[in-house]
Amino acid sequence: MHPSSKLLKKIDSPADLKRLGRSELPDLAKEIRKTIVDVVSTSGGHLASSLGAVELGIALHYVFDTPTDKILWDVGHQTYAHKLLTGRRDRFPTLRRHGGLSGFTKRSESPYDAFTTGHSSTSISAGLGIACAKRLKKDTSKVVAVIGDGSLTAGLAYEGLNQTGDTHKDKDLIVILNDNEMSISQNVGALSSLLSRTFSASRLQVMRKEFGEFLKSLPRIGENMYQLAKRSEESFKTFVTPGMLFEAFNFEYFGPIDGHNLDHLIDILNNIKKMDEPVLLHVITKKGKGYRKAEQNPVYFHGVGSFDVDTGICRKSSSTVPSYTDIFGKTMVDLAKENEKVIAVTAAMPEGTGLVPFSKAYPDRFFDVGIAEQHGVTFAAGMASEGFRPVVAIYSTFLQRAYDQIIHDVCIENLPVVFALDRGGIVGEDGPTHHGLFDISFLRTIPNMVVMAPKDENELRHMLATAVAHDGPIALRYPRGRGTGAELDDAFSPIPIGRAEILSHGDDLLILAVGSMVSEAVCAAALLAENHHVQATVVNARFIKPLDRELIGAQARRHRYVLTVEENTVQGGFGSAILELLNDAGIKDVAVRRLGINDQFVEHGPQDLLRGKYQVDASAIINAALEMKDSPGLEFKGASVG
Ligand SMILES: Cc1ncc(C[n+]2csc(CCOP(=O)(O)OP(=O)(O)O)c2C)c(N)n1
Ligand SMILES: CC(=O)[C@@H](O)[C@H](O)COP(=O)(O)O
Numbered sequence: 001m002h003p004s005s006k007l008l009k010k011i012d013s014p015a016d017l018k019r020l021g022r023s024e025l026p027d028l029a030k031e032i033r034k035t036i037v038d039v040v041s042t043s044g045g046h047l048a049s050s051l052g053a054v055e056l057g058i059a060l061h062y063v064f065d066t067p068t069d070k071i072l073w074d075v076g077h078q079t080y081a082h083k084l085l086t087g088r089r090d091r092f093p094t095l096r097r098h099g100g101l102s103g104f105t106k107r108s109e110s111p112y113d114a115f116t117t118g119h120s121s122t123s124i125s126a127g128l129g130i131a132c133a134k135r136l137k138k139d140t141s142k143v144v145a146v147i148g149d150g151s152l153t154a155g156l157a158y159e160g161l162n163q164t165g166d167t168h169k170d171k172d173l174i175v176i177l178n179d180n181e182m183s184i185s186q187n188v189g190a191l192s193s194l195l196s197r198t199f200s201a202s203r204l205q206v207m208r209k210e211f212g213e214f215l216k217s218l219p220r221i222g223e224n225m226y227q228l229a230k231r232s233e234e235s236f237k238t239f240v241t242p243g244m245l246f247e248a249f250n251f252e253y254f255g256p257i258d259g260h261n262l263d264h265l266i267d268i269l270n271n272i273k274k275m276d277e278p279v280l281l282h283v284i285t286k287k288g289k290g291y292r293k294a295e296q297n298p299v300y301f302h303g304v305g306s307f308d309v310d311t312g313i314c315r316k317s318s319s320t321v322p323s324y325t326d327i328f329g330k331t332m333v334d335l336a337k338e339n340e341k342v343i344a345v346t347a348a349m350p351e352g353t354g355l356v357p358f359s360k361a362y363p364d365r366f367f368d369v370g371i372a373e374q375h376g377v378t379f380a381a382g383m384a385s386e387g388f389r390p391v392v393a394i395y396s397t398f399l400q401r402a403y404d405q406i407i408h409d410v411c412i413e414n415l416p417v418v419f420a421l422d423r424g425g426i427v428g429e430d431g432p433t434h435h436g437l438f439d440i441s442f443l444r445t446i447p448n449m450v451v452m453a454p455k456d457e458n459e460l461r462h463m464l465a466t467a468v469a470h471d472g473p474i475a476l477r478y479p480r481g482r483g484t485g486a487e488l489d490d491a492f493s494p495i496p497i498g499r500a501e502i503l504s505h506g507d508d509l510l511i512l513a514v515g516s517m518v519s520e521a522v523c524a525a526a527l528l529a530e531n532h533h534v535q536a537t538v539v540n541a542r543f544i545k546p547l548d549r550e551l552i553g554a555q556a557r558r559h560r561y562v563l564t565v566e567e568n569t570v571q572g573g574f575g576s577a578i579l580e581l582l583n584d585a586g587i588k589d590v591a592v593r594r595l596g597i598n599d600q601f602v603e604h605g606p607q608d609l610l611r612g613k614y615q616v617d618a619s620a621i622i623n624a625a626l627e628m629k630d631s632p633g634l635e636f637k638g639a640s641v642g
């Protein structure tokens, strides 16, 4: 904590905050910002969003009686001030570390975290659910949902607004729109331009105040003129502010006001708190507020690794190995050059998915749909139905939101949509809401879908070329982070669909690995041979669907022991597909062990630590092989019978 945090160190709960005078709050905001910058510069995190929500956090906990009154923070990535004010100041340096504070709100972490978040646009729905539950319990405490302008581009948010505004049942929900004109990148969509058409809050306030004073000063007619002007201001406002949109949902709309002006915030929240109907307060904030480097580059400082506070430069690793994301982005540009039908779709994450180079090279063939994964998939299906080759680049975890669209709009019609799933596997510090640990299971069950995973960044290129050439739905999933350092072939050579490859031969054990686990399997096989005289055959399955039934069946018949490895849930994953194959092929006399995440959510922490803990790395493969070797009645005896 910053040594000069005289005020913050006195705050162990919002009750302590309430003891401060309003005049002390700006200094508290400064201390909170310093603490956030200090900690995030060391541990990484969502800096810009949290810096922009400092006054909001202070004002909300100053006005409302939390945790009885509930505050829900959409996405939850902007909650570092909220955490510092709600009894987590001393633990704040553990932010995003294994066993430390989550980078998002998490119900099990604090009673002040009203809802567990990480995926966007859930706060209004969850907030309304809580508000309706409170009403049934005759509990008159308040519910506030804080949602960003980016998160308001998701359809889910409107589903929540729509029900809230339904007048059949009284609903008492406060929605605060935290409008900084940014998603991760510049915000997109019609709503964003409507929101950004507002006058700058300060100018509007000054105009309104001066004009009102003038009218009231007019002798005799002043008050009437003031009331007339006020009414006309309402109609004026509806043209320049998005009030009309929210009022269409039966919300009382207030704003836009300056979301960094604590006095304004506290005054208006005190008024709004007394209302018992749906209210939307529109606040204007600056993403990165208070740290110039982040104000100047909120995209870079949206999610940042450790950095030097003075220069704002991230402490990069010395490795020169490109990330899977970089290779994907470069390959997309290469493919688009060869094939004018290739288009790219992202759901508000051009940087994270590596599509910025594509967006610059082919702006007409690049589509950022906003945080709207469901829409993005169906939008891509529409384009595919017209002969294009859409590549939908979405993190594995965020694609979960569009499961029906994949089935209903893409696979039933067998449309050629490519799903490029970045962050497939354990992602690290973002934790359970962000690990991509289900895509192999939820995709392989869909008819017409092809599912593959490259062993390295070179195979990613060939797989992407394969995908774009494939005349039907196809998905490739690859991990967060750097590749293996594999050499990149100059030319693409599309891989025959359903074709695996044997990487090494050994009679004792058959290791079937997919994606990021192939390099782990190769490493494990070498160590098993060198240190334990266990000879393993390693197969890079490449395809989870369709499996290479011929090659895998033949190899399974030649081995007594089979180990499958995947960075995915074991339930319904690659290992399950292998069990199904063996069963269908009548291959019975093999002992199969499936390595993967075993029916649990994975907490946040460093990728490698979590891979070790959850048995998806080379040492886990070695241990599993040795356990099989030493298990009673099972011994490795060279070439297996049969
Ligand atoms: C369903 C889903 N898609 C994508 C993301 C990735 N994501 C995290 S924050 C963010 C932008 C949110 O913008 P906004 O709500 O305006 O918050 P700000 O960062 O501007 O404070 C995105 C796209 C996500 N968390 N959830
Ligand atoms: C909050 C959110 O959902 C995104 O910012 C996410 O944290 C990005 O993840 P990467 O850091 O893997 O791009």
Ligand SMILES: [Mg+2]
Binding pocket: 148, 149, 150, 151, 178, 179, 180, 181, 182, 183
């Ligand atoms: Mg925003």
